[in-house]
Amino acid sequence: MSVSLITRINVAVQRLKQSLIFAFGHPPDAFCLAGIEVDRLPQKGPQWSLKDVIGDGFLWAQPKSRRSLEKRMKRRYGHPDYIMKILTPRTDLRTCNVCGDDHEAGVLCPTCYKKVIDETKAMQDAIQNELKLEPVEKEVVVLYEGEKDGEPEEFFEGKRIVEMKRERPSWFSKNLLQKSTQKGATTTEVKPSELG
Known part of the structure; x- marks a missing residue:
């Protein structure tokens, strides 16, 4: 990006130089080749160069020195003698x-x-200790202490059971682990009319 900026500035300076030379100095050779009478163009004025206009270089808008900490704090918080920017209290805390x-x-x-993170990590560790790194094709059920007795034996058929050796936390309700009440699809084909 800096190379393209330098190129653009260079082109602009060259065009400016050409237009100034044409306005105040001798005309370019192209007018002589085109058959335009050179005598009717303005006569040569005093000789000058673009270096006289520019001098040592362009003046860019850059700070000459670092802004002090005191000035930065005054800009941010104000000054008691002039204007005091009062810190506004937050209104989005619950x-x-x-x-x-x-x-x-709006944040948990x-x-x-x-x-929740700690309980999830404990469940993951219990599953990994029980099942190791074997692939799991069956559904995994995590049970806490005393929950296996409340369910019939048919409920656990075809499932792999992982038991946690402690009671279920009060905030972790049991119905979070229940499956959806919708039945699975019987066909693999979906018509465009049934997408929505």
Whole structure:
């Protein structure tokens, strides 16, 4: 990008130089070749160069020195003698109903979610210890202490059971593990009218 910028500036300077030479100096050779009378064009003025106009170089809008920390803080927070930019309190904080910690609105409470992360990690470890790294073709059911007695034996047929050696947490309800009530599709063909 910097190369293209330098090229554009170079082209612009060359065009400016050509137009200034044509306006104040001798005409380009192209007019002589085209048959235009040179005598009718403006006469040569005093000799000057583009270097006289530009000098040592272009002046870019760059800061000469670093802005001090005091000036940066004054710009950010204001100054008591002139204007004071008061820190505005946040209005998007909410208190969790379960644990009482504060969190942003629209975001899960991090303290409560940490419990979910820990419980999920414990379940994953129990599954890995029970099933090792073998491929699992059957459905895996995770049961807590005392849950196996409440279900009939037909419920566990064709399933692999992983038991957790502790009670189910109160916030982790049992019906989260239930499958959807919809029946699976009987055909593999889907018509365009049945997509929506």
